[in-house]
Amino acid sequence: MNPINEVKLEFVSKSSNEAFARVVAAAFVSQIDPNIEELADVKTAVSEAVTNAIIHGYENKTGLVKMICKLYEDAVEISVIDEGKGIEDIEKARQPMFTSRPDMERSGMGFTVMENFMDRVEVVSEVGGVLP
């Protein structure tokens, strides 16, 4: 099925772009008249994914994060993509409270938040990205 509308955004992995990305996602989703709660859900989920790309994928080094927003007849799909280090064990990573960075005061709740706020969350990863 082809999307009715599509937006692609690419930005450097700076933490100041987290707010930018979630506002863009919210603006895209706004075309299907979501309620305030749905908008907040999308913003939060996007913020989680983008933050993960920046702190885990690129480990705070400079890389490019891509966000693709697609609108279908009855659904919105948002992809957040990094080419950083990758996730070795996706099942483990998705578990509530699992974090590889307790030293950075992460709580391991990002994927759990995404799963609770969106209808479906898909994680695809390959280990070993563009950065050393």
Next chain:
Amino acid sequence: MNIRLTNRGNTLVAVLNGELDHHTAEYIRQKLDAEMLKSTTKNMVLDFSKVTFMDSSGIGVIMGRYKNIQKLNGKMSLAGVNEQIKRIFEMSGLFKVMPAYDSIDEAINKM
């Protein structure tokens, strides 16, 4: 995001204002830790009534401060948490370790 700090007895009251994410968390963390170091405070109330957005980075900030306060045998509580943020706190089990109240006054009275 900005933060307003006041001391009420031995309780630090921090009113957070704006969006609490990974980008702003570091600043909030520094402000809170610096204040806890320089004063004789051992309890903390975090007021969320002016927080317009929060993701899991907020959980990290709160739990990090909670661990420090535990070492001082102090108490920590939350005030003015909206529905969206409450859902994230519930998911992460935060209310098992600290209570949330409607207002700062109530949080201080129950401290």
